[in-house]
Amino acid sequence: xxxLTQPPSASGTPGQRVSxxxxxSSSNIGTNVVNWYQQLPxxxxxxxxxxxxxxxxxxxxxxxxxxxxxxxxxxxxxxxxDDEADYYCAAWDDSLNGYVFGTGTKVSVL
Amino acid sequence: xxxxxxxxxxxKKPGESLKISCQxxxxxxxxxxxxxxxxxPGKGLEWMxxxxxxxxxxxxSPSFEGQVTISAxxxxxxxxxxxxxxxxSDTATYFCARRGDSNNWYWWFDPWGQGTLVTVSS
Numbered sequence: 001x002x003x004l005t006q007p008p009s010a011s012g013t014p015g016q017r018v019s020x021x022x023x024x025s026s027s028n029i030g031t032n033v034v035n036w037y038q039q040l041p042x043x044x045x046x047x048x049x050x051x052x053x054x055x056x057x058x059x060x061x062x063x064x065x066x067x068x069x070x071x072x073x074x075x076x077x078x079x080x081x082d083d084e085a086d087y088y089c090a091a092w093d094d095s096l097n098g099y100v101f102g103t104g105t106k107v108s109v110l
Numbered sequence: 111x112x113x114x115x116x117x118x119x120x121x122k123k124p125g126e127s128l129k130i131s132c133q134x135x136x137x138x139x140x141x142x143x144x145x146x147x148x149x150x151p152g153k154g155l156e157w158m159x160x161x162x163x164x165x166x167x168x169x170x171s172p173s174f175e176g177q178v179t180i181s182a183x184x185x186x187x188x189x190x191x192x193x194x195x196x197x198x199s200d201t202a203t204y205f206c207a208r209r210g211d212s213n214n215w216y217w218w219f220d221p222w223g224q225g226t227l228v229t230v231s232s
Contacts, residue, residue, distance in 0.1 A: 035217075044224055051216055088155055090157075
């Protein structure tokens with residue numbers, strides 16, 4: 001079972017803004033950086049955000065990340081049909097001495 | 111270009127052994143940690159463990175310790191994940207991924223291999 005909790009689903013119409021939360025604890029998000037991964041249907045996960053709010057080259061600035069205390073969030077603005085995917089937060093956990101993923105959020109574009 | 115290319119899909123019977131691979135190119139294999147991640151059908155991502163090919167330092171998630179073996183071959187720039195006795199519950203897609211931070215200060219994984227589907231069925 002995951003130690004990072006996300007809502008199972010989120011949705012919006014094209015152009016809208018969607019926000020996904022990620023709740024952790026002092027041993028993971030509270031102490032270490034948060035990353036976000038996007039997994040399009042049938043494909044491997046892709047890094048979307050690293051070190052809380054940094055975007056890799058090629059990731060549109062419609063995607064933004066933030067962290068506060070033991071929680072983090074991913075915002076998707078200007079929602080597009082191509083954004084339909086599963087999104088996972090992740091962080092190193094000092095208590096488990098391992099990397100932990102969130103439960104995942106399925107984003108649908110209505 | 112950094113690439114992680116995984117071996118093809120496998121169909122095995124319970125009790126059989128298996129070793130799947132992740133061949134890297136485009137960077138110094140011995141300088142970056144490689145992780146293995148499981149995704150069971152219709153489920154989320156689970157971190158299994160990591161290996162540093164430079165010295166073979168290996169760490170496992172408690173959930174996978176003793177269930178699998180992670181290894182690396184510096185001569186072929188390949189990381190491996192193996193089972194000695196598969197169970198039907200090992201049916202999943204397995205991904206390898208490289209630690210993204212070259213300074214080893216922070217943990218994130220990028221890029222990822224394309225995944226290997228392992229099906230265990232009698």
